[in-house]
Amino acid sequence: MKKKLVVIGAGMASGRMLEQLFEADPGAYDVTLFNGEPRGNYNRLMLSPVLSGEKTYDDIVTHDAAWYEANGVDCRFGEPVVRIDRENRIVHSNHSSAEYDALVIATGSAPFIIPVVGKELPGVVTYRDLEDTNAMIDAGVAGKDAVVIGGGLLGLEAAAGMAARGASVTVIHLMGHLMERQLDPAAGYLLQRDLEKRGITVHCKGATKAIMGHGKAEAVLLEDGTVYPADLVCMAVGIRPETRIAVDAHLEVERGITVDDALRTSDPHIFALGECVEHRQQLFGLVAPLYDQAKVLARTLLGEEAAFQPVKTATKLKVTGCDLFSAGDFAEGEGREDIVFRDPGRGIYKRLVLQDDRIIGVVMYGDTADGNWFYGLMKDGTDISEMRDTLIFGPAYQGGAAPDPMAAVAALPPEAEICGCNGVCKGTIVQAVQGGATTLDAVRATTKASGSCGTCTGLVQQVMAFTLGSDVAETPQGMCKCTDHTHEDVRRLIRTMDLKSIPAVMQELGWKTVGGCHSCRPALNFYLLTEWPLEYRDDRQSRFVNERNHANIQKDGTYSVVPRMWGGVTTPAELRAIADAADRYNVPMVKVTGGQRIDLLGVRKEDLPDMWADLNAAGLVSGHAYSKGLRTVKTCVGKEFCRFGTQDSTGLGIRLEKLLWGSWTPHKVKLGVSGCPRNCAEATCKDVGIVCVDSGYQISVSGAAGMEVKETEALVTVPTEDEAVEWTAAFIQLYRENARYLDRAWKWTAKVGLDWVKEHLSDAENRRALNERFELSQSVYRRDPWAEHAKPGARDEFSPLADFRLEAAE
Amino acid sequence: MTNWIDIAALDDIPPQGARLIRTRTGCVAVFRTHDDRVFALDDRCPHKGGPLSEGIVAGHTITCPLHNWVFDLNTGIAQGADDGSVATYPARVENGRVLVGSEIIARRHAA
Structure with missing residues (x-):
């Protein structure tokens, strides 16, 4: 039976x-x-x-x-x-x-339902079976707003499906990047970019607070206060x-x-x-x-012996056009190594995680053709040390001759595309090199290869090296160990590729590290805020300590506080406020600086916001004595009081300082305005020095009085104060837009040549445009950072998180 | 066996930033990295005593603000050519809260 x-x-x-x-x-x-x-x-x-x-x-x-x-x-x-x-x-x-x-x-x-207010409203669905699917189809999502909560495999498939049916879709994801269990941040970023290209809004680090609506779902509210309209809410946060x-x-x-x-x-x-x-x-x-x-x-x-042994599994996302493959363990860890291939221009990313010469993790995006081959090597625990050099190129490049780093390039057929932006193939580059283009610039000039996004630069150089044999092509110096791109390349690419955040720059330009380093992050922050003053939000965590805390750190961890004294001019009331602050916060030293102001040294970090609030109350603002930005405008007393003075040098100094303060520059910027050629304000060793004469204003630039001592060089002489101001702002903006981060003005002009600067500034139209761009940026940055950080609610970061000094030690 | 103390919400620490815990023997810096992990280390660079909490957090490293020594947050060991290390303490995130090991209260110098 x-x-x-x-x-x-x-x-x-x-x-x-x-x-x-x-x-x-x-x-x-x-x-x-x-x-x-x-x-x-x-x-x-x-x-x-x-x-x-x-x-x-x-x-x-x-x-x-x-x-x-x-x-x-x-x-x-x-x-x-x-x-x-x-x-x-x-x-x-x-x-x-x-x-x-x-x-x-x-x-x-x-499906797991997150316990938020409104989860039971009509219009809130899950995505597990045909019923759910039909519910979404029947809701007739075309033209409606849909919100998908959960940026994992299921959530993204739901999002793409509804977007294909004409819905306006937003994906809310709790974690920092999409599909974090299957993808590393780099691949997650490419995926997000592809989804955004098809009109899907992606909101990462978004925690859902409530689903709002009367009688049916109407909107989704996040913890950060963001509200997304939603006729349909699909919960795809996980399963149990x-x-x-x-x-x-x-x-x-x-x-x-x-x-x-x-x-x-x-x-x-x-x-x-x-x-x-x-x-x-x-x-x-x-x-x-x-x-x-x-x-x-x-x-x-059937009564037979059998045992289930779980094996590492691979994941693919079933969204047309988003090709991804993920398998194994791709977290960073001790003893693990990465092989990474990136071609951001084509949206291709491949990463192999190795341990003990074996593949333990695979993440691929854009081109997943070799996924199963890698997966096989991983499952079998194959020792890959023999083919490591060409492993990432896949099975087509294995075997035969001994592995050669050039092998992959050598193996490419002449019609293989090297530069995706400009459609330049290997053969064209080889011809150009044989025709005499032996430097990267020459190849760029003749073929346009690597001339746009620049991400194929390394590959172009390999083709050149391969063609030239032993005559190795030049390699330009990268910004830092995180990238081979030069500062200039990065700036150019930020502009041409419309990159508007530090993560975008790092992903699109193939940063080799996670999160950059202390060298590139401040530079990127500066380049981005200069390029996109209105859109980019300053990244406080990418700033040096002084700029982050708006005070100068001292060797013992205390800070110095320098209020601004416009043109070096102060009042008895301001001096009283400074004296009071020095008393109240037990300032161990009060010192007059070289830039005509007063330095309060030895202030504890947690006292900074209170001290700023006190100084603000007396009308004093930050002197930016800590910034890569405008420091001071040193002046002499000028013709109002001085018997030799020819113009109102104090007034011009104050006017310039009020125009320029708060602006960020590649390095610090100091100005001097002297009322006569006796030059009491020592204007001729500043970044910009103005010496007033009877007939007008002599503007000179690019002086230095630090490790280097250098006299300024004459830029122009103008008859009116207004013109002096216009030229000065134009020079500062030209410096902001073109100098490498941490190059003082003198170093920058030495590189580009003062004639180049003069050429740009002598054009009245150009000067006006530079002034306009400067003013646009100043509409954001001409404000007192002390006032912002002294506000209640903005102060927390200046105080400790917890204090265990009174807890009994065990 | 580690006893955990809940000290704050994760969001009280800025991403890629740090906050301090005061103890009787000095400050401990609690770092939050880009991937929302937390690390607790002595807030004192072995080189010249710089406050590590004020450095730039990149990946799982911290760069001292005074002279750019770089430390691995996992191990507290100085990277590159520099030689030295910083004491580390257990720290983790659970349900959006930051927990640290209770030995921080009782820690000794050079622990």
């Missing part, structure tokens, strides 16, 4: 298990199949093409009515099981019951094993139903597989291990 097998759940795991069972021994069991959904097994992986309209339900059915009939399966679809009677071995559904000799629980998983029926039957359940290697539960007659089980503390969400379980369970049911 045949034994009775009852299966709860007609999903992909149990479907595969039945196939295996019938194949091995069609006569072993009479099978009864219960399923809560009113249908049999279909390919759930294909729900996203159904959602996007690329497929229909009929296309994705894996086992139709005929199949069940042919195998004699008693199908009880639309009948959720309500109770398992273990004593009498009977399963009860809401309509019927069935006896069993062996029972298989394959209830899968249920569906174990209720097993819990009710008092089977052993941890996070999932616990099973042994043979997939047996704590009851010897009951088995489980799929997303509802927990095997050796592990849960399963991808299809490959479920199919392995199906194979094992079929053999177990």
